[in-house]
Amino acid sequence: MTQPEIDDDFLTLLAEDEPQRDRRAVRHWRILIIDDDDDVHQATEFALSNTPILNRPLMFLHAYSSTDAIELLKQEQDIAVILLDVVMESEDAGLRLVKSIRQELNIHESRIVLRTGQPGYAPEMDAIRDYDINDYKTKSELSRNRLYTTLTTAIRSYDQIHAINASRRGLGMIIRSSAELMARHGLQEFAAGVITQLAGLLRLAPEGIVCAHDKGEGAESTHIIAAAGSYARCIEEPLSSLGRPRVTNQINLAMEARQHQFSTDSTTLFFPSKTGRDMAAYIETTIPPDGLDFQLIEVFCTNITIGLENVLLFAQLKDLAYNDQLLSIPNRLSFVHSLSMVIADKRSEETLALVDIDHFSQLNDALGHSYGDTLLAAVATRLKQTLPADTVIARVDADTFGVLGKDSLVRPEILQAIFRTPFNLDNSDHQLSASIGLARLTEVEGDGSAALKCANIALSFAKAGPRGEFCYFARDMELHTRSRVRLLQDLRAAFERDRLFIVYQPQVTLSDRKVIGVEALLRWQNEKGQFIPPEQFIPLAESSGMIISLGEWVLRTACLSLRQFERSGVKDLRMAVNVSVTQFRHPMFIASVDAVLSESGINPHLLELEITESVAMLEYEFMLGMINQLKQRGVMVAIDDFGTGFSSLSYLERLNVDRLKIDGSFVSQMMQAQSSHRIVDTIVQLGHGLDLSVIAEGIETEEQALALAALGCDEGQGYLFAKPLEAEALVAFIAGN
Ligand code: C2E
Ligand code: MG
Ligand code: MG
Numbered sequence: 176m177t178q179p180e181i182d183d184d185f186l187t188l189l190a191e192d193e194p195q196r197d198r199r200a201v202r203h204w205r206i207l208i209i210d211d212d213d214d215v216h217q218a219t220e221f222a223l224s225n226t227p228i229l230n231r232p233l234m235f236l237h238a239y240s241s242t243d244a245i246e247l248l249k250q251e252q253d254i255a256v257i258l259l260d261v262v263m264e265s266e267d268a269g270l271r272l273v274k275s276i277r278q279e280l281n282i283h284e285s286r287i288v289l290r291t292g293q294p295g296y297a298p299e300m301d302a303i304r305d306y307d308i309n310d311y312k313t314k315s316e317l318s319r320n321r322l323y324t325t326l327t328t329a330i331r332s333y334d335q336i337h338a339i340n341a342s343r344r345g346l347g348m349i350i351r352s353s354a355e356l357m358a359r360h361g362l363q364e365f366a367a368g369v370i371t372q373l374a375g376l377l378r379l380a381p382e383g384i385v386c387a388h389d390k391g392e393g394a395e396s397t398h399i400i401a402a403a404g405s406y407a408r409c410i411e412e413p414l415s416s417l418g419r420p421r422v423t424n425q426i427n428l429a430m431e432a433r434q435h436q437f438s439t440d441s442t443t444l445f446f447p448s449k450t451g452r453d454m455a456a457y458i459e460t461t462i463p464p465d466g467l468d469f470q471l472i473e474v475f476c477t478n479i480t481i482g483l484e485n486v487l488l489f490a491q492l493k494d495l496a497y498n499d500q501l502l503s504i505p506n507r508l509s510f511v512h513s514l515s516m517v518i519a520d521k522r523s524e525e526t527l528a529l530v531d532i533d534h535f536s537q538l539n540d541a542l543g544h545s546y547g548d549t550l551l552a553a554v555a556t557r558l559k560q561t562l563p564a565d566t567v568i569a570r571v572d573a574d575t576f577g578v579l580g581k582d583s584l585v586r587p588e589i590l591q592a593i594f595r596t597p598f599n600l601d602n603s604d605h606q607l608s609a610s611i612g613l614a615r616l617t618e619v620e621g622d623g624s625a626a627l628k629c630a631n632i633a634l635s636f637a638k639a640g641p642r643g644e645f646c647y648f649a650r651d652m653e654l655h656t657r658s659r660v661r662l663l664q665d666l667r668a669a670f671e672r673d674r675l676f677i678v679y680q681p682q683v684t685l686s687d688r689k690v691i692g693v694e695a696l697l698r699w700q701n702e703k704g705q706f707i708p709p710e711q712f713i714p715l716a717e718s719s720g721m722i723i724s725l726g727e728w729v730l731r732t733a734c735l736s737l738r739q740f741e742r743s744g745v746k747d748l749r750m751a752v753n754v755s756v757t758q759f760r761h762p763m764f765i766a767s768v769d770a771v772l773s774e775s776g777i778n779p780h781l782l783e784l785e786i787t788e789s790v791a792m793l794e795y796e797f798m799l800g801m802i803n804q805l806k807q808r809g810v811m812v813a814i815d816d817f818g819t820g821f822s823s824l825s826y827l828e829r830l831n832v833d834r835l836k837i838d839g840s841f842v843s844q845m846m847q848a849q850s851s852h853r854i855v856d857t858i859v860q861l862g863h864g865l866d867l868s869v870i871a872e873g874i875e876t877e878e879q880a881l882a883l884a885a886l887g888c889d890e891g892q893g894y895l896f897a898k899p900l901e902a903e904a905l906v907a908f909i910a911g912n
Pocket of ligand 2: 694
């Protein structure tokens, strides 16, 4: 190759830095010659062939008329310089063509050099300005050196304009892709987007993978979290199983060096993460990225790293919002969501169960919260191990698990069986039980939270009986529950407005019918004047916890009344007050008894607390402690409704109570049914055998009273002697007696 003759212009050009294009594979500068004179084509090409400009060889395209040129420009792209003859078909054909190129074909990057044979045909200044014409030369000026200089200037300016435009397009893409990626919330989805956007930025087809590096407690591992093109099948596999050593190598290099890696056929970008999950994206590149690409990649990576932090943060927030942090299973919100999805899918053969651990709060209080946590974890593990993998298991409340799955699998027997084997906690076995509320989704109307409410209603029915029971939701339960809720509201209002009051039913000795005591019984007369039976509102007050304040009020009012009776001259009368299990369990119960005793100033021996037999037998150790504390204060204890529960005789002996109260149902039957008569007889014998006094309730006839007296029953209570009376009536009754 012969060196071109060197002139001044040429020297200046050489002194300037060459753009860093050398990384690209061979590419030409494309030069279009438009001229109606074939000699000009040949001379130009001849003068410049084998002469590289700015490190690239030239490639010539030829057109011989304006029409030719337009057709050609419609097909070809990336033309750096157009050498255009001004005078062709007409004197200004060249100028008109320039207008079409810029305005109609919208070609703005290509540089245009006008040439003319006659110096008189110089274009107007306006045309040079308006149509972005680079240069104007007469053909005689186009010596080899002049041509070289002219083209070099034009190519450099084309290259710069092209680079500016490419970087503007690239930055635009980065902004758009960042916005697009920010909208993605899952890491997988985000990573998949990174491949697409990166390939777009480098103008390549998406072929590659994105990996995340986990520094877990054990061995570190790198997983493929997104894959595109021929890699698509490798998603979610460990990188080591990819089977493409070159790819694996590049990614490992990037992760270790914490830097991008560029090779002849790939680009691997590294995205550091503050939260400890570094990411690397590998994409296949047929030509290595050039200087401009590098800059864009840097900007892209900065954006992606921020996006990645966002995604990880979002994942963390989502985890906090939807997962139970103690047990690492879905929480209530997530469970409601799953339920709503199943309902929306119209998957009807599914059942929802709420599994509530019995007496959890007592266990938690007694044995400590860390024990409670261990216990919950053990139950969660057992549920997961026993139920099929596609069952949803969630924690919906402190001690309540939600289970959602096929009707055939979510069944009470299966769930109860889970609790049959004791749980081994801290090296000792604990026997647990659970109450279960179930709802078939076919029985449920509404969304997930409505379904959960139904299962909760069923659960409250299951818990109404002894623990360990189950109950399926039925539609009429809801009505029942709704009316209970209304009744409870009314009860609260009645209590606040002093519409509750106490009546006192006399208790007499059966031998001489002397009034020795009274039982305080609560009454509620509503605004319409109707009496609501205690059997209806007491259980409601118990399950809602209202019984605590209500019961305390009854105790105080009864004791203050007793004081009043004493002032009216009625001495040594015993006051029996009913106490429910919820009151008994309350940690402040004994303290409230003490407060009432000191406030009323009554003799503690005159106060008798009635607890039902089933309650007394429920948690023996606890009851024993409570009864002993009451005895220390001199307060008496009677077992109410005796005969209806299942007393353990040895327990009864040790419980240290004062009196057994024979349930009214035996009394009412004793004259007709031999069995009732025998039961009454047995209770009297038993009571006396244990040194307890025995009282019979619900005595309505003289016959019953006589029969009871004949059996040795000490005391009696019932309509035969007196109905429950208001305070004043009672004082009058006793005076008359
Ligand atoms: P209980 O403690 O067994 O009360 C005896 C019930 O028998 C009372 O019903 C009383 O009115 C009724 N009775 C009395 N004599 C006769 C009779 O000759 N024939 C018939 N058929 N019944 C008679 P009451 O007042 O309706 O109370 C029902 C239950 O409500 C009580 O049964 C008790 O368990 C509960 N209760 C009432 N007041 C209170 C209270 O202040 N606190 C608590 N925890 N429970 C209460
Ligand atoms: Mg009673
Ligand atoms: Mg009773």
